[in-house]
Amino acid sequence: MSAFRVRVALALAVLLTLSLAPASTAAPADVVTTLSEAESGTTAIAGWQIQSSAQVSATGAEISQPRYDDSRWYRVGPRSTVLAGLVQNGRYPDLFHGTNMRDNVNRADFQVPWWYRTEFHVRDRSPNTVLKIPGVTSRGEVFLNGTELGDVVGTYNAREFDISALVKPGRNALAIKVAPADPKKDFTISWIDWAQPAPDNNMGLFRDVEIARGGAVSLAGAYVHTKLALPGMGSAEVQAFAEVRNTTDRPQTVALQGEVASRWLNQVVRLNANETKTVAFTPETLRNPRVWWPYQYGEQPLYRLDLTARVNGRTTDRTGTTFGIRDVVSNLNAKGDRQFIINGRQIQIRGGGWASDLLLRTQPDRLEAQLRYTRDMGLNAIRLEGKLETPEFYELADRYGIMLLPGWECCDKWEPWTGWGGEAWTPEDYPIAQGSLNAQARFLRNHPSVIAFLIGSDISPPEDVQRMYLAEFEKVGWPNPVLPAASLNGGPRPPLGSSGSKMEGPYDWVPPVYWYGDKLGAAFGFAGELSAGHSIPALDTVRGMLNATEQEQLWREPATPQFHTGRGNEPFNNLYLFSNALAQRYGTPTSLADYVDKAQLANYEQVRAQFEANARRMTAERPATGFIYWMLNNAWPSLNWHLYSYDLNPAGAYFGAKKANEPIHIQYSYDDRSVVIVGQGPKKADQLTALAEVYTIDGKLVHSQTKSGISVSLPGLAEVFTLPAVQNLSATYFVRLKLTDGHGKDVSRNTYWLSSKPDIPDWDNSEWYYTPVSQFADLKGLAALPNASVDVRARSFGDKTTVTVRNTSSTIIPAVQLTLRKADGSQLLPVTWSDNYVALWPGESITVQASHEPARRPTVDIGGINVATQRLAATQ
Template sequence: MTTTRSAGRSALFKFSLVLSVLASGVYQNAEAQTSYELNSGWKCTSLNSVKDNGTIISQTNYDLAAWNAAVVPGTVLTTQVANKQVPDPFYGMNNEKIPDIYKVGRDFYTYWFAKDFKEAAPTGSNQTYLNFRGVNYSCDVFLNGHKLNSKLHKGMFLRQSYNITKWLNKNGNNRLAVVVYPPDVVGNPNGGQGGDGTIARGVGIQYTAGWDWIQPIRDRNTGIWDKVTIEHTGAVAIKDPHVVTLVPGVRKPEGAQQPAIIQVSAEVENATGAAVSGTLQYNLDGKLVSQPVTLKANSKQEVKLTDYSLKNPKLWWPSGYGPQNLYKLNLQFVAGGKVSDQKSIEVGVRQITTEWNNKTESRQVNVNGQKVFIKGGNWIISDQMLRFSDARYDAEVRFHRDMNLNLIRVWGGALIERPEFYEACDKYGMLVFQDMWGSGDCNGRWIDPMKADDQWTRRKYPDDHDLYLKSVADQVKLVRNFPSLAIWCGGNEITPPEDIFAALRDTIMPKLDNTRWFIPYSNSEEMSRNVQGGNGDGPYGIQSLTTFWDHQTYPFNSEVGSVGVSDYESLKRFIPAENMVVPEFDASTGKTKTDPVWEYHKYIGYDGFIDKYGKAKNVEDFATKAQLVNYDQYRALMEGFSSHMWDWYTGTIIWKTQNPWTAMRGQMYDYYLDPNACLYGLHNGSEPLHIMYNQTDGMVMVANNTFKTHSNMLLVAKTYDMDGKEKVLTKVFADVTPTTTKRYLSLKREIEKEAKDKGIFLCLQLLKSDNEVISENIYWLPDANGDFSGLQKMPKGDLGATAKYLKNGKVEVTLTNEGNGALAFFNRLSLVNADTKQRILPAFYSDNYVTVLPGQTKKVVIDHNPGADKNLAVTIGGWNVTERTISIDK
């Protein structure tokens, strides 16, 4: 791996512009002296608009004046949106105004892309390479009048590398021209999962024909969608280095460590007509490891260096368990005293193993010998139009860390994620469960009347098995060095065809990446078996909170989730004012009447849960109450699974935590990177050391998802009525051993008595010996009828607030409930522009939707990009606290 590094239409356009800048910005990597990106100055035109071929178009004297500016990396649709040729498909019903490839034909989205660049022809034995990291779906490549590929290149995920040394113009002026064809079979977007399913006949992204959380992507992501680079080497180039770390025994994050074993290998290629002798070597932690190599003319060779014993290694751990230490390894090929090529790799020293847990009847994941309870989120893709950037990847993965999760599953209907995603996961301690391409929906697991082909036919998808296998092997090499990558999976809810699966299991994975858990499919019996036998996933809709605690689901559930509508500020970014209509739930029929735009953006119903807080007056009121439901749902979800850790479960993965467009379900933050209460309910419910309350049996419990014993803690349980009157229920000393959940006592009788008339607040705390709060959890519990009647008449809270800069890019907000009155309940903090009051996105809050008890002070730290805005303020408002804006002290 080479290290590389607001409301309405106006706000939508501004944010889209920011994304475009992020996606197309120049990011120099660690090989800046030998490699650079071709990521600006591209031009494009449709195939139908030109009659000339690539050998003519790629000559520097060919006139491109009539061509349009193009976004590369990007897609045809990305370019069309940037050039305002089509409306933004993320707003309202705009996507319906864009021609779909199924109706207009593949030629409509077949495009030429051209790029002029300066590059002098190398001298001596030096070489220059042109690299494509991803083109969808097929292409021909021309440079300076020469066709570089001997046959049509196919496959969205198959990298291309061309030695262009002899084709560079002597004057240094060069032109690259690429004709890009859409997928061979584009699929009918008929409303099914993956449309009619035929999109899966190719080796590409399946959801582009539509799914139950996204509308069809009109060009099916046709384009040069990933990075294009020019690379310089000497006679010998290093290809696809491989670093394996072995960490024997059971380790702890702290203290001295026994040695770890580092294994390094790489393919080296001599591109010249003469033999070359040299040394493949690397430096790690100040130690040099080397291997002499002699390469014949025009040859490749796999070289394995001697295993290296790393003394007292600084280990890499998942988030919540320990630090994410990374070593810099610089791999070089040296010949004649000069560096011919080098690759910089960040190495996380860790070892992933699994074992069968007989108690849960499921696999458990071990890191460095320690069992880790999996708290994960399902990830689709960062942006449906593939507008990827380092900054967006970093923000999205950071949000997952901030939810106190430790794993991200990359779903199989999308892609094998990019190195920049994995870099962020390495940084923030997110293990990755990486599906390969395929889904039960498209690939024939069950009968489906929306599909064009029968199950036997779909079971053989894709059409080109050889291309699939070549693509998998290539992508494994692309990402296998990242320590965060923990699990390979054959596909979403189904294995690939039998011959493909056998090759993956028996040949490709053992040869290319044999240290990770490879599972057949995402909910296979190899992961877990439930009491009925087999495994599965779900449910996906809103549930009673007690269900999460009491209903035993699958022991390692790869998909379970709930609702996810964001707040009113978020909704205004993509829903026109005339469509701001409150959904109407009919309890007698169990059905919801929904506005067409909400329906189009895949709204999933809250049923009667909103009405428990009082019938929504308008959309703003609805969205505010939805946040209370969101917080409760996801806190209860993770608490319920944690309460049965190592008893019923070894892990769970939420479906899902993010959206690649403006959908209204399954998200902890919206497409614009604005978090909602789902995120902070999870942040609370999955904190590493967590006190919690089972609303079914009244049991107070402590979940310890760390490797440390926590002892001599004081467990405090107290209630507050709607006026803020406090009643202490119990104070007992508590301790809990590593990676366990402990039951303490039931408060069911006392709580039901206190709550029966108006509901009650329950505050649970764990205190250290100096009375420092190390875990606090505040529940709002309903009355005897299951309604939050007291909240509906709750008196105003008295919340004082100040803000100051801790340093550039970091703001501390102090919240104080100074009176003896009611709790200041469920306060949303937002970092905003002081003049427009528009939120700064993204911003990262140490906590949010914060409740402050009478007499209590809390601090919230807000991190943001210091260059985003210089004129900042903080808005604060809650359930019973009027929103206001405060300045930030310098």
């Protein structure tokens, strides 16, 4: 049916006020979905009632009757897993704090099926009404008006049911009996080692169930292929396709009319009885097309395709979609490494691994905030391993110009050939995987942000699975590259061959110099996932997510397993490697606050080094063509793998990434002391001047070096100079870099805290998840810095706050940390800062700006490793 959607977020009609299930004060008002009065249209179910089968003795035939008494059921939204629904209704409060999810959830709740029930209203019969279910975790038995329709099996295995003969004018009832989920046995969603799994294993629905109505001929889908004339991009060929379905038992002649990119489309098609046909329109040529680019390289214009199907002059269906004009090529370079070429330009992938909300809750504002964060940090891509999100995510990525790499996940039913994944596939499993791929390819095919699909994660699928998937891509007109995996494991299996993507770690702490090596996860080739592991959130977040015992253990007992690290399995269930390195390098923490302060500096330097090393080597003999930082975010409050915490609080890791990914950036190399300038944008920069200074820990300048007249192509790299090995340095010292333009205006500033006793990786004793060190750097001088004083001025107006900080002391401040708060003392989040964690020399000042939701009289906290925290009210 139509993709011309009438999305219903809330009810259009209130049936009656029902008594609530216990503790359900957060539940929405009871609703009935009213289908569109238009001749054709698609309407999303507005909400559900859910109840455990242990509390219901009725059959599906009874439950799916209109006016069945569900007054003791839980009312939930249109997209809700079982546990999300129970949280919404207050059954499990404060689920993400401390060990509540382990200690306060009754697992027996989810060992039995659950019923989903809703009612919808239609004014009159339609010759063609279709129920669209996007998938069920793990499987669902579907009933309508007392009749069983069949099963839906798998989270992503969408299915449609012709319900034309069953729908009646007035009230109709739909019920789905959802079976418990086991990621090892079912095609569902798994959290692998990212997080403690949701206790219900996400059983239920997390995308819209829809009802589509139309006439004799329906439009089952539409898509557009574009071919950009390269290299000049002076023209583009645009070809529209429509999937047309005759829903009757006699031949039909249908007139297809519409527009693609404002060009008129018109074609008459003859369909046999019950035939579905993909109709290709004549390609249209656009002169000087508006080209879609990743955001650093240009704009993100979107075009429209709109189609109408008419039979005997009467409209029977409509569909429409947006698309972008761009060219994507992914191949292997001369070194056998994966690379991506967008619109004829090779682009280094600098991405992060995506985690949906642990309960798969739809939160559009939160999604948008996270994509703003992604851009603000200078990342250009996101990898979605098995968490394929809702439509809003892809629409936002299209608009924000963030490239997406969706695909299946490892270590469960989707990838049983690893030897440590789920149960081996049976003949019955292949159609489920096949249908899932078909449905998701259709779901994703029109989004310009989607640049490839990974059919494997940690290992390439065997040949029969690859060919099965590729056949489904061809059926749906998939326009993008298909990659065998994010890893080289499994070797170059046919027909896709080598993935060209390494996955050799690390996943836990390694020193900054690691990324400049020539082995394992160091900066060369393409890496499907890797990072230096744990990211400690800011102190507010730590106190909000951990109970008192966990907070003490975090800094006093780092080898003790923490519930908020991974899923409780080794080696990611504790922070020993990170915390040991922190103590060895920065000094033994003296309190939780001291531990968090030092951790922010460590996270900052680790993340910055990873991005900087890859940027420096984008033009090396074996270039770094891209990598996915593991991870971008977390599914719930976590001490593992993130660039910003679950509560959207940016801290050291965030600002290390933001600094490294400046559009024009000056940086120091840990391996050879070279200073380079990296450009990561579409234009060339000229007449740049670079200054490098070396200071002892007490602020004495011991070396200065400058170079003028520097040019850097964007994207590109300019080698500036190499700093000498300065003798008699303090154990901890600073390197300060500054880049100015031809007018003396600052372009980039960057400060490094280094050691005359460097970190030395012990490459020969590397494990799959980390490389140990034979010598730790000595950065303890930072903790011994004298306390600094600062003068602060802050002014706020609407959604902007400007803060000026001046160092009024005689000591260096390695990182001034600024935190914005509401009038009640809680943090003002999400927030994007023009800069933060800024180094200030004596007498120096800096002015930064924060963008946030409008707030009345916010306050600003100023702190740092040698700055006593103070709070200032912003003037207005």
